[in-house]
Amino acid sequence: MSDATRPSNAEMTAIYDADQAVRMSKTPIDWKLVRPADRARRTRTQELLGTGSLHSADDFYHAAYVYQHGDLPEDYLTAHALAVIAAARGKPAAAWIAAATLDRYLQSIGQPQIYGTQFRRSTGSDWSQEPYRRDLLSDALRRANGVPPIAEQEEKRKGLPTQP
Known part of the structure; x- marks a missing residue:
């Protein structure tokens, strides 16, 4: 199935939009509020992944960004895997997030x-x-x-x- 025929998940798009909005604000980020919201977004994204609700390159691209804002090496490695899927499904912009998540993962494990x-x-x-x-x-x-x-x-x- 070509990616053009794979529907994007509206909820995943909304999760991504919320993740990016907090980081694009002109006001300083209050990490005490953002970290719990990031965790909630990752939890919901994991549920969507677990139920097979993500299909399109955009879905996996959005999920990669959500996981990139994680706390653990496993979050960054998951983000990398999601970015690779997005790139394989035809999302050229996913190449950069694939590189960034690999770098973040490597540094998180002391490499x-x-x-x-x-x-x-x-x-x-x-x-x-x-x-x-x-x-x-x-x-x-x-x-x-x-x-x-x-x-x-x-x-x-x-x-x-x-x-x-």
């Missing part, structure tokens, strides 16, 4: 990221992508996944806001 999608900073320090295995993938492979080459990543890192 270096390989695409360079994750930027972090500790209190009082500059932004960093470390640990980062820059030599494993070529910039061509990064571009194939919608990830900027290393030089552009470095420009982005330098342009991120500094600590007050």
Whole structure:
């Protein structure tokens, strides 16, 4: 069945929209409120996955984003698997989230990221992508996944806001 004939799940779309809305707000994120809401969205998404209610590339793409905002390595690995399905079903934008979820998973288990999608900073320090295995993938492979080459990543890192 082509993805064009697979119906998208309206509830999954609404869950994704809520997940993104809180992150796109111009006001600072209140993580004490967002984390429980993120968990509730993941729980409902897992229920939809468990009942076979997700079918389209968009469904799996949306579910990947919900799981990417998880707390555990298993959440990030699940997000990666969902992104791969979305890409396989014809969602080109899923290539980037597949890379980002793999990077997030690797860092969560103490391994270096390989695409360079994750930027972090500790209190009082500059932004960093470390640990980062820059030599494993070529910039061509990064571009194939919608990830900027290393030089552009470095420009982005330098342009991120500094600590007050």
